[in-house]
Structures are given as C-alpha cells and as structure tokens.
Amino acid sequence: MERPFGRREVMKGVSVVEEKLPLYICEHADFACSPLDDLVWDRLLAIRLRDIVTGGQPRLSTAVKVCWNRLREAIYFRFTCDDDHVIATMTNHDDSLYEEDVVEVFICDTGKFSEYKEFEVSPANVKFDAIIQYDLDRPPIQVVREWHAIDWKTVTRVSESGYVSIWELPLRNFSVGTPSVGDIWRINFFRIDRGGGQPDEFSAWSPVGTMQFHTPEKFGFLQFA
DSSP states (O other): OEEEEOTTOEETTEEOOSSOEEEEEEEEOOOSSOTTTOGGGGGSOOEEOEETTTOOOOSSOEEEEEEEETTTTEEEEEEEEEOSSOOOOOOSTTOOGGGSSEEEEEEESSSOTTEEEEEEEOTTOOEEEEEEEOOTTSOSOEEETTOOOTTOEEEEEEETTEEEEEEEEEGGGSTTOSOOTTOEEEEEEEEEEOOTTSOOEEEESSOOSSSOSOOGGGOEEEEEO
16 A cells, blocks of 8 residues: 555554655565565565655656565565666676666665665666665765675576566664554655666655755655555
C-alpha cells in the first residue's frame, strides 16, 4: 500500500513535514524458495519513480517493490527498470556508480537525519555502500566509504528491454536491528539513467524539487507490516 501523508498527520510520534510525503507499507513475505524467483513478488504493490525535480513521469519506467522477512532477518528490494541503452562499465566495489546507470536506496532507520546509509547497484551488479553524515547547517555531506554492508547480496539481470535488480539486505546492518510491526523508517529510492542519445534522466520515489539527492527531510516513509 502506498499513500501520501499530509501536514497535520503524526506517525508514532514523528511529525510529518508540511508537504505530502509518500508512505509504503512493507509487507512481511514468506519465501517458498529463493527470493530471486519467488511468486511473492507478484502480490506486492509497486512503487513508480518520478522525475526527481518536477515529480513528472520519466521517459523510462522504474518499478520498485519491497518486503521483509523476520526469520531471515532481511529486507528485500526489487527494481524493474525499462532501459533501451544500458551504460555500466565500472567493475569495482564502491566505484562512482552514479556516473553511469544505477539504482539507489537511501535508508534512515533511526529518524535522525544526521546519519543514514546509501546503497547503489549498477546493471553490471556492481555495488556501492556508504554511511552518509549529514549536517544541514554545515554542508557538504561526509561520505564514509570505509563502511560496508554485511552479507548484502544482489543479483541483476539485463535484457533487451532493461534490467531487474534484486537485493537481500540483512537487518543487522542497521542500528535498530530487526524492526517490529508498525515501525517506520525514512527512505528514498532513486534511479539514474545516462545518455543513449537521450538526455540523462534522474528519478525518485519522493521527488526533492532539486538535483540534490541528499535531502533526507524529503525521504518517504516505510512502515513494516
């Protein structure tokens, strides 16, 4: 389920900012087999990314689905990306993947915007992970590339029509650990698509109104169910 929250609403003691921000209900999923191919994905609601600045519809469609599993102690993401010209030449962990095609998740599990985590995967299944230290009064942000997520697994498949990237991210990578039903994290999803004869395209779940991805006060809400 996905819907916006307005200026007067409060969630578990967290006041919501004035403009509407999206909420996604993260369902608990019991995988019968591998999370890569399980039919559980078919019943989950898809998030559709929008232009990061205007909120309009991008040229290329991006759908994101999210679920979690308490026994596996992991959260799962699946990006389905239309793409007619994939650009992914980098091969090293923590390369600057955002200079080419990439999908990204920014997660703030504590609700305190001074620190959150950034995860990126390219169509070539190369990963980037870092802790972001954020101080609104003292830019720029600090990127701690020395941090690496424990046992983060990804599989990315490229086809003629685009690519699909599926992630298994253990919950022990977050300071709050395994969430309880009803807990809320702040989160945003992004995609960068480069070139191919078309203008570069930058998409987000919760548009920020500028080209600055690192705007955590614009992160949407992910509620565990």
